[in-house]
Amino acid sequence: MSPDSTGLDAWVDVLSAVFMIVGATMSLGAAIGLLRFPDLLSRMHAATKPQVLGLFLLLASIGLQMRTLWVWPVLLVAWIFQLLTVPVSAHMVGRAGYRTKHLHRELLTSDELEAVVQKAAAKAAREDGSGDG
Amino acid sequence: MSRRRISLRQELPLLVWLVIVWGALWQDFSPGNLLFGALLSVAVARLFYLPPVELSGRFNILHAIPFALMFLAKVVMASMQLLFLAVWRGPRVKNAVVAVTLRSHQDLLVTATGHVISLIPGSLVVEVDRSTSTLYLHALNISSPQEVENLKNEVLSIEAGLIRIMGTRDELEILRTEAAA
Amino acid sequence: MMQVVLAVTAVIFSLAAVGAIIRISRGPSLLDRVLATDVLLAILGGALCVDMAVNRHLNNLMLVVAISIIGFIGSVTVARFVADRREQPNES
Numbered sequence: 222m223s224p225d226s227t228g229l230d231a232w233v234d235v236l237s238a239v240f241m242i243v244g245a246t247m248s249l250g251a252a253i254g255l256l257r258f259p260d261l262l263s264r265m266h267a268a269t270k271p272q273v274l275g276l277f278l279l280l281a282s283i284g285l286q287m288r289t290l291w292v293w294p295v296l297l298v299a300w301i302f303q304l305l306t307v308p309v310s311a312h313m314v315g316r317a318g319y320r321t322k323h324l325h326r327e328l329l330t331s332d333e334l335e336a337v338v339q340k341a342a343a344k345a346a347r348e349d350g351s352g353d354g
Numbered sequence: 355m356s357r358r359r360i361s362l363r364q365e366l367p368l369l370v371w372l373v374i375v376w377g378a379l380w381q382d383f384s385p386g387n388l389l390f391g392a393l394l395s396v397a398v399a400r401l402f403y404l405p406p407v408e409l410s411g412r413f414n415i416l417h418a419i420p421f422a423l424m425f426l427a428k429v430v431m432a433s434m435q436l437l438f439l440a441v442w443r444g445p446r447v448k449n450a451v452v453a454v455t456l457r458s459h460q461d462l463l464v465t466a467t468g469h470v471i472s473l474i475p476g477s478l479v480v481e482v483d484r485s486t487s488t489l490y491l492h493a494l495n496i497s498s499p500q501e502v503e504n505l506k507n508e509v510l511s512i513e514a515g516l517i518r519i520m521g522t523r524d525e526l527e528i529l530r531t532e533a534a535a
Numbered sequence: 536m537m538q539v540v541l542a543v544t545a546v547i548f549s550l551a552a553v554g555a556i557i558r559i560s561r562g563p564s565l566l567d568r569v570l571a572t573d574v575l576l577a578i579l580g581g582a583l584c585v586d587m588a589v590n591r592h593l594n595n596l597m598l599v600v601a602i603s604i605i606g607f608i609g610s611v612t613v614a615r616f617v618a619d620r621r622e623q624p625n626e627s
Contacts, residue, residue, distance in 0.1 A: 245544040246547060258445070274429050279588065286588045299599060332451040334480065
């Protein structure tokens with residue numbers, strides 16, 4: 222790109238190009254997962270994990286392309302924001318999905334939460350009944 | 355609402371984080387800007403009061419760096435595994451919901467463990483029971499009881515790593531007695 | 536070389552966005568749509584990142600952070616709303 226393109230410079234360019242393409246492929250992977258997985262909870266895996274790696278690779282390629290050191294803390298803060306927010310939103314969506322029965326039981330090989338949820342629901346129903354009557 | 359005064363030492367990590375965010379937002383890390391950011395962060399922490407996070411007061415950087423590298427490697431593995439599953443397995447994937455009881459009862463450690471295991475291969479926190487600090491995970495691509503056991507062991511080892519970084523002394527004792535047994 | 540990379544990533548991002556939009560339009564439940572919208576926002580952020588890397592500027596960095604935070608707040612709000620409505624059927 223730049224006229225004084227030394228060997229190292231070219232390698233950094235190649236590395237950041239690879240990062241960009243792999244990072245974009247991660248988004249594509251997320252979309253494929255969204256389309257192909259059978260139920261909400263497995264789609265959620267597809268929506269969260271590639272996002273984090275994809276943004277990491279893209280931010281790293283920005284850092285490599287800018288060729289200055291002071292952008293790295295800024296990029297790190299942006300990535301940490303992503304790291305903190307993605308699991309929380311995935312957990313909230315997953316919890317709502319589990320409670321509203323958006324999952325296919327036949328796809329689960331074991332479910333250790335079901336008994337707990339049913340017990341809690343039975344208890345809540347008892348309390349409701351005693352509260353009304 | 356009782357406003358228990360919290361010591362500056364406990365508040366310091368929050369303030370440092372706010373100053374770093376301020377500097378990053380302006381993309382300017384000059385001393386004057388950082389000083390103004392520090393003043394602002396103290397004002398924000400005083401005005402918008404939140405319950406303080408209970409820190410254990412120790413942070414082991416020697417354990418933190420390998421853990422961070424391992425975490426990065428696992429994030430890469432998670433995405434690769436997901437890409438593979440999405441393309442080759444697709445609709446035929448088998449899942450499981452697994453309950454894991456953690457050793458620690460600190461909110462911070464349970465939260466950190468939940469965040470880390472949400473990002474490693476094939477697991478996602480669906481529900482948290484705070485009173486017994488049990489995490490209910492949704493795990494992707496689990497088809498045998500053996501794999502459930504493997505997942506549980508992995509979660510517990512991640513929690514052990516986090517305890518070594520920032521757990522309390524009591525939790526470290528639990529780890530030691532477990533290792534001895 | 537950067538122009539080639541730009542073209543390749545543009546194609547990949549477009550395909551990914553099409554996938555997410557198909558899921559938004561088809562998704563059987565509200566939560567599926569929220570999830571797909573989150574992915575679409577992430578794709579948008581990724582595209583902004585590629586633009587910044589290729590043209591070597593940082594003007595949109597805070598926009599990327601803002602997009603991810605908006606996605607977070609949006610999905611958490613909708614998830615809470617769905618869960619609450621389910622738990623208290625009498626009040627809706």
